[in-house]
Amino acid sequence: MTTPYADGSVDQSLLRAWTLQLQREFKEILRYYRLLLPTPWIELSESRTQYGSFDPLTRTLRISVHLIREHCWDVVLEVLKHEIAHVIQAVEGRGDEDPHGPSFQDACKQLGVAPWARYANIEIDPTTAMREHRQLDPEQERLLRKVEKLLSLAQSQEAHEASLAMERARELCSRHQLESLVQGKRENYTYVLIQHGKKIIPSHQAALSSILCTHFYVECVSRSQYDAAKNESYKVLEVLGTRENVQMAEYVYWFLWNQLPLLWDQHKQRTQAKRASQRSFYMGVLNGFHEKLDKQKSTIQQKAIEWGLVIHEEQRLQLEKRQQRDLDRFVRERFPHLNQGSGSRQGVDYEHYRTGKERGHELNLHRGLTHGSSGDIHLLKSGKGQA
Numbered sequence: 001m002t003t004p005y006a007d008g009s010v011d012q013s014l015l016r017a018w019t020l021q022l023q024r025e026f027k028e029i030l031r032y033y034r035l036l037l038p039t040p041w042i043e044l045s046e047s048r049t050q051y052g053s054f055d056p057l058t059r060t061l062r063i064s065v066h067l068i069r070e071h072c073w074d075v076v077l078e079v080l081k082h083e084i085a086h087v088i089q090a091v092e093g094r095g096d097e098d099p100h101g102p103s104f105q106d107a108c109k110q111l112g113v114a115p116w117a118r119y120a121n122i123e124i125d126p127t128t129a130m131r132e133h134r135q136l137d138p139e140q141e142r143l144l145r146k147v148e149k150l151l152s153l154a155q156s157q158e159a160h161e162a163s164l165a166m167e168r169a170r171e172l173c174s175r176h177q178l179e180s181l182v183q184g185k186r187e188n189y190t191y192v193l194i195q196h197g198k199k200i201i202p203s204h205q206a207a208l209s210s211i212l213c214t215h216f217y218v219e220c221v222s223r224s225q226y227d228a229a230k231n232e233s234y235k236v237l238e239v240l241g242t243r244e245n246v247q248m249a250e251y252v253y254w255f256l257w258n259q260l261p262l263l264w265d266q267h268k269q270r271t272q273a274k275r276a277s278q279r280s281f282y283m284g285v286l287n288g289f290h291e292k293l294d295k296q297k298s299t300i301q302q303k304a305i306e307w308g309l310v311i312h313e314e315q316r317l318q319l320e321k322r323q324q325r326d327l328d329r330f331v332r333e334r335f336p337h338l339n340q341g342s343g344s345r346q347g348v349d350y351e352h353y354r355t356g357k358e359r360g361h362e363l364n365l366h367r368g369l370t371h372g373s374s375g376d377i378h379l380l381k382s383g384k385g386q387a
Contacts, residue, residue, distance in 0.1 A: 003203070017231045023039075028083060029081060030084075032336075037091060040054065041059060041060045041061070043061075043064060046065060051122075054083045054086040056316070061100065072195075073225050073228055078113060078226075079117065079123065079126060081111045084101070084111055085107035085339075086107075088110065089103055090102055100120050109333060112334045114190075114191065114334070115188070116129050116190070117129065117130075133188070136244060140244040143172065150165050150166075151165070159362065170215075174250065174301075177245075178319065179309060181322065182309050188248055189241065190240075190242075191238050191246060192239050192246050192247075193237070193239075194237040195225070201235050206222075207282075207287065217249075217323070218239050218249040221335055222238075223236060239253070240331050255366075261361065267355060281353065284355060284357040284360060285356040288358060290360070292360065292363070
């Protein structure tokens with residue numbers, strides 16, 4: 001996040017707005033997680049060595065102004081929830097225990113604190129804490145590198161070869177998922193945020209989220225998030241899942257998001273279509289691509305027995321149900337009281353929708369050519385754009 005002023009200073013009115021927002025967030029967190037706690041004194045600090053702290057003697061919760069200036073509000077929220085967990089420790093009379101021991105970890109679970117934010121290092125260096133938590137193990141890295149190579153082949157001008165490369169990449173991911181389930185590996189869950197600085201979730205973004213949830217082993221939650229630099233709240237999409245699945249889903253999201261305006265420009269040049277038809281075309285592309293993935297998924301599932309990982313279809317289904325339960329458990333911990341919303345709805349121009357659907361059937365995932373949306377933790381590269 002950029003600082004509001006070139007010299008690094010912050011206007012006093014903005015500092016007051018940040019303090020009020022932290023107070024509102026505190027009350028909202030207690031309401032959402034159904035907790036009763038005395039409200040501490042919440043203030044901003046100038047500390048660069050401790051981004052968050054709670055003093056049980058004075059019952060003062062401090063958040064560094066530098067944390068707010070240098071990080072997105074999601075990180076600020078996790079630091080705030082981390083400190084609220086210390087408040088719970090103090091209220092329960094466990095302040096003399098290990099500050100980040102079992103009672104603190106229990107409090108973090110009550111508050112849905114992100115796994116990377118449950119240890120002392122977040123108060124000092126949240127960027128490193130997040131990166132270390134999301135770091136892939138060697139096996140996961142090898143998997144995504146293989147997927148990357150296959151997606152390079154999916155750039156082929158020959159339609160069948162490109163489609164086959166994408167299917168092979170998805171097959172590789174599916175086999176990895178099944179092998180992990182059969183071996184009973186303990187998965188590490190995480191999340192990433194996708195944000196466009198908009199106040200609503202458009203219908204094509206909701207359709208894109210559905211593709212991720214159906215085909216890439218993640219869940220998506222739409223919520224509002226404060227932007228400290230602009231003193232405004234916007235909609236964000238939180239994508240939750242295992243480390244490698246979240247990275248893959250994030251890549252797919254930005255790939256499709258960038259493809260939509262490119263395909264629309266081509267369609268508009270051929271047909272002289274008006275901008276009012278753009279959303280219908282987008283929905284057609286995404287639904288066509290969704291149908292293509294459905295067909296590939298059916299083919300891939302039939303190979304589970306060939307791989308020798310399961311002996312019958314019922315076993316595969318049971319493993320997938322267990323995987324979904326584990327993911328649901330993580331989502332419920334983060335969001336125990338989900339209110340499922342939907343994107344904005346408008347009428348559909350069926351002519352442009354059908355054309356978009358045809359393009360979606362032809363679309364193949366392929367490796368992006370520019371840097372990704374989440375910096376050095378993102379292995380599969382894809383550019384960001386505005387659709």
